[in-house]
Amino acid sequence: MLAVVSADSLRTTALHSRHASLGGRLVPFAGWEMPVQYQGVMEEHRAVRTACGVFDVSHMGQVSVSGPQALELLQRLTSNDVSKVPVGGAQYGLLCTEDGGVLDDLFTYRLGEDSYLTVTNASNHATDFERFLSVGESFPGATVVDCADDYAMIAVQGPSARAIVAAAADEELPVRMTAGRLNVWGVGALICGTGYTGEDGVEILCDPSDAVTVWDALIEAGAVPCGLGARDTLRIEAGYHLYGNDLSVDRNPIEAGLGWACLEETGFIGCEVVAEARETGTPERLVGFQLTGPGVARSECSIVGGGTVSSGTFSPTFEVGLGMAYVPAALAVAGTAIEIDVRGKLRSAEVRDRPIYRKAD
Amino acid sequence: MNDANYPEDLLYHAEHDWVRIDSAGEFATMGITWYAQDSLGEVVFFDAPEVGTMIAADDSYAEIESVKAVSEVIAPMSGEVIEVNSALEADAGVVNGDPYGEGWLVKVRLTAVEEKSGLMDSAAYEALLG
Numbered sequence: 001m002l003a004v005v006s007a008d009s010l011r012t013t014a015l016h017s018r019h020a021s022l023g024g025r026l027v028p029f030a031g032w033e034m035p036v037q038y039q040g041v042m043e044e045h046r047a048v049r050t051a052c053g054v055f056d057v058s059h060m061g062q063v064s065v066s067g068p069q070a071l072e073l074l075q076r077l078t079s080n081d082v083s084k085v086p087v088g089g090a091q092y093g094l095l096c097t098e099d100g101g102v103l104d105d106l107f108t109y110r111l112g113e114d115s116y117l118t119v120t121n122a123s124n125h126a127t128d129f130e131r132f133l134s135v136g137e138s139f140p141g142a143t144v145v146d147c148a149d150d151y152a153m154i155a156v157q158g159p160s161a162r163a164i165v166a167a168a169a170d171e172e173l174p175v176r177m178t179a180g181r182l183n184v185w186g187v188g189a190l191i192c193g194t195g196y197t198g199e200d201g202v203e204i205l206c207d208p209s210d211a212v213t214v215w216d217a218l219i220e221a222g223a224v225p226c227g228l229g230a231r232d233t234l235r236i237e238a239g240y241h242l243y244g245n246d247l248s249v250d251r252n253p254i255e256a257g258l259g260w261a262c263l264e265e266t267g268f269i270g271c272e273v274v275a276e277a278r279e280t281g282t283p284e285r286l287v288g289f290q291l292t293g294p295g296v297a298r299s300e301c302s303i304v305g306g307g308t309v310s311s312g313t314f315s316p317t318f319e320v321g322l323g324m325a326y327v328p329a330a331l332a333v334a335g336t337a338i339e340i341d342v343r344g345k346l347r348s349a350e351v352r353d354r355p356i357y358r359k360a361d
Numbered sequence: 362m363n364d365a366n367y368p369e370d371l372l373y374h375a376e377h378d379w380v381r382i383d384s385a386g387e388f389a390t391m392g393i394t395w396y397a398q399d400s401l402g403e404v405v406f407f408d409a410p411e412v413g414t415m416i417a418a419d420d421s422y423a424e425i426e427s428v429k430a431v432s433e434v435i436a437p438m439s440g441e442v443i444e445v446n447s448a449l450e451a452d453a454g455v456v457n458g459d460p461y462g463e464g465w466l467v468k469v470r471l472t473a474v475e476e477k478s479g480l481m482d483s484a485a486y487e488a489l490l491g
Contacts, residue, residue, distance in 0.1 A: 314405040
């Protein structure tokens with residue numbers, strides 16, 4: 001029997017009342033009650049591809065690391081070279097096990113000389129924080145603080161997203177992959193030039209008590225409220241990994257196609273295994289795929305000849321089934337014809353390079 | 362999208378399917394209810410059975426894909442599929458816009474018309490939905 005999660009055990013964000021009043025369909029997600037959609041996934045998806053969508057992503061967690069050993073600790077914990085991040089910069093990296101498996105994927109922002117803020121996935125936040133603490137014991141000059149409750153997080157994404165936020169900002173917005181503190185709609189916020197949709201945009205981190213002000217202003221400015229459904233279809237088209245689907249402790253960063261986010265010379269936990277995987281190659285590789293006929297192949301569908309779909313959806317942009325899959329290295333070449341077993345029916349597909357969707361420059 | 366509605370001339374199955382039986386009790390048209398299409402969200406693909414397929418009451422006979430998820434379609438009654446709605450190949454979204462009309466799924470030659478006594482009328486189905 002399935003465990004029943006009672007609604008009152010779910011956490012809600014500072015924007016919960018807004019989701020309800022905008023007609024959001026609320027579902028349990030990683031311990032939170034979050035909107036999966038408002039008017040419809042297609043409409044929300046297209047709003048982000050053509051104009052501007054806004055997402056409440058306050059369920060995501062934050063950990064602050066500061067002090068003279070902050071950099072050393074983050075170098076040990078995360079796979080990327082944190083020393084390359086300038087003050088005001090942002091970096092994507094992975095939290096790995098000693099065996100090179102992936103515990104989470106993270107964005108780290110350098111807010112000051114010795115001050116960093118790392119954004120975690122909601123489902124992993126508690127275990128990530130424990131790991132920051134336990135590894136941090138060897139770095140007494142680094143202070144680790146769970147500050148997930150200090151931030152609401154709002155993603156504003158789409159071709160007109162930056163212009164909408166810029167019009168309400170007291171300073172120029174940080175460019176892509178940078179972050180800065182400024183005021184928007186009179187609210188002090190950390191504005192980050194990052195996102196998860198394949199479009200331009202920003203992510204706004206602010207005090208939860210200010211979240212409604214920012215959200216209402218964005219809706220007033222024409223941003224379309226978007227739920228987790230569109231967030232998923234957008235990120236799949238854009239080839240971004242979702243932890244639990246495309247990343248897990250059973251997969252290393254190399255097979256996940258994230259070798260670019262690892263610098264083994266930094267000595268991060270798991271670097272030896274990652275170095276070996278990079279050197280010898282991995283039996284399977286994460287690729288994009290697109291169905292060449294009807295149907296939709298979703299996660300856990302098997303691929304004939306070996307491999308598994310890790311994320312799949314109907315693509316609102318291309319109006320076809322597509323996604324990402326781990327396939328044997330021999331099949332991991334763009335253009336290769338594959339067949340996917342969708343509940344007993346074989347569906348024809350073609351291997352594609354990731355990302356399948358690239359915004360026009 | 363239209364508002365919730367459950368026509369009185371149909372019979373309903375608890376798995377959110379409807380059936381319209383002709384006056385002779387020989388043929389029937391089947392589809393999914395307003396509630397079903399609303400729960401699914403935008404329908405993008407109807408994986409129809411082949412004409413000639415025998416379907417059994419309470420068993421799955423087809424799949425419907427929305428952007429978000431796939432759902433099995435349960436047969437409210439038993440019979441042989443004599444026609445599938447081929448218009449849905451080009452635009453499966455019709456199921457959302459007109460679930461009881463243009464969005465029908467299959468036409469069936471009934472093999473056990475007495476099964477209708479196990480189905481609900483619109484009032485009973487609406488009561489089930491609460």
